[in-house]
Structures are given as structure tokens and as C-alpha cells.
Amino acid sequence: MAEAEWRKSSYSGGQESDCLEVAPGRVRDSKNPGPVLDFSRTAFAGFVAAVKDSRFTR
Template identity: 55%
Template sequence: MRSIPEATWYKSSYSGGSGGDCLEVAPDGTTAIPVRDSKNPHGPELLFRADAWTVFVDDLKASPAYR
């Protein structure tokens, strides 16, 4: 498990308050973007290359389910 103590974590504004499936992201990095499960903030974190994260987010935004 990797911990990024200096990261500032953000949860999506689309996340409900019911404690459902939510991710948190810490987009402070320039080369790697850490992502974690908001229900388990001390659990494992995934690191995405910044360019891969941008492509992922852009694809989500283009999805009809996002609108």
C-alpha cells in the first residue's frame, strides 16, 4: 500500500451522500494522479499517468451517461 500524505483529496460533485461507490482523486501531481476509494481512505491508492487520467476523464465526459 502506498500512502501520499501530502495529497489533497477531492470527491466528485456527482457523488451522493449515501456512501455509495465513490472515488477520490488528488490531482496535485503533474506526472501521476493518485485515486482511492472514498469509503476506505487508508486503503490502497492507484496511480495513473497524468495523460492517461486526462484521457479517462475526457472519455467519461463524452459518455451519454455522464450528461
């Protein structure tokens, strides 16, 4: 599997250890980047659409 290009929110304040990182179909904790959650392309696209549609609350 190719190396993922991980991204994090610009709202994370620049702290390297205070956020989630995402790559296509993958999510990990920046504090402990070893374990990775993998999702199907369809499931991940649904998650991204829900975030963009503000369907989650804090």
C-alpha cells in the same frame, strides 16, 4: 510526495463512504482510503477526457 487534494462528486449525496475520490493522477475508495491507484499524467488526462465525453456507461 506532497499530500494529495482529494475530491469527490457532488452527486455522492454527502455520504462519506459511498464514492470514489480523485486527485491528479490518483483514485481511491472513500470507504478504504489506504490503497491508491496511481496513473501517469497522460493516462489520467485520457481517463478524464473519456468521462467528459460520456464514453462510459453505467
